[in-house]
Amino acid sequence: MLSIRNLSVSIGGKPIIKKLSLEVREGEVHAIMGPNGSGKSTLASVIAGRDRFDVDEGEIEYMGQNLFKMPAEMRAREGIFLGFQYPVEIPGVSMANFMRTAINEKRKYLGLDPLSGAEFLKLMEEKKKIVDIQSKLTKRSVNEGFSGGEKKKNEIFQMALLEPRLAILDETDSGLDIDALKVVANGVNKLRRKDNATVVITHYQRLLDYIIPDFVHVLFDGKIIKSGGKELAYELEEKGYEWVKKEAASNQ
Template identity: 85%
Template sequence: MLRVKNLTVSIHGKPIIKGLNLEVNEGEVHAIMGPNGSGKSTLASVIAGHKMFDVDKGEISYMGKNIFDMPAETRAREGIFLGFQYPVEIPGVSIANFMRTAINEKRKYLGLDPLTGAEFLKLMEEKKKMVEIHSKLANRSVNEGFSGGEKKKNEIFQMAMLEPRLAILDETDSGLDIDALKVVANGVNKLRRKDNATVLITHYQRLLDYIVPDFVHILYDGRIIKSGNKELAMELEEKGYDWIRKETATGAA
């Protein structure tokens, strides 16, 4: 589904990702872990189509298509979803209006008729239940005055609404208390299907207690330096990032 080959990315001439390879297939959950500044969020942004970064080398293909041929909104309509680490506020725009616009844009792109008001409301109720949002969240302005936990839940709610093929969740677990974390994890698990894939970007092993990944990658200094299964995350948790630093240093020497 997603193939990243030898990707090199910089910002203002400063290299951040330095030859990264990653392959994600349908039905898989990948976790990308790494210390601050290792390039995790940059990778997510580049896949989603943020223009702030310069892609110097490498390829990314999604569903067999060159991702760089598509502007950000097309990638989204093709089924790529980014759960933001810091979701922005859009004052005065209700979540319902925001989602309805987004869904109908996607449907238009796919050649489908827009959802009627009633169909949309039904879908929204269904998804709210699914991701355990009981509040009147949908009537509130997008992220305006939301607590950290509400913002993250809102990201998961949007993910449920848009039913992406590839969801990248950028530190969705950071800043969440254990209850909110469970809500988020349950949402992700319920949305897990054979024909979609999830990439979890996270700092901590904690999230992986609730969402069991098929693969764990350790991103360090712009490269994936180690891949494994859930055990790798446990090992990392136990030994800390220093362990990786030492290993890398040894490897380099």
């Protein structure tokens, strides 16, 4: 579904991702772990199409298409969803209006008729249950005045509405208490299907107790220095990142 080959990315001449490769297939859940500043969020942004980064080399193929040839909104309409680490506030724009616009833009792109107001409301009610989101939140402006937990739930709620094929969740667990974490994880699990894939970016193993990954990758200094199964996450939790760094260093 997604294949990243030999990707190097920099910002203002400063290299952030260095020759990274990653393969994600349908139905899989990948966890990318790593300490702060290792390039995790940059990787997520580059896949979603943020243009502030310079792609120096490599390629990303998504569903057989060159991702770099698609602007951000096309990627979204083709099913890439980014759950933001820091969802931005958009004052005055109601959640309902925002999501209806997004869904109808996608439907238009796919050659479908737009949802009517009633249809959209029905859909929204349905999806609210998945993340246990309160009705009043959808009437408020996008993320404005939302608590940290509400913002993260709201991301999953949007994911439920947009039904992506590839969801990238950037530190969706940060700042969540255990109850909110369960709600978010539960939402993600409910949305799992055979034909979609999820990339979970986190630096705690905690989330992975609830979202069981098929693969765990350790990202350090812009490179994946170790990959393994879900046990790797426990190992990291126990021993920290140091041993992986050392192992990587000795391998070179």
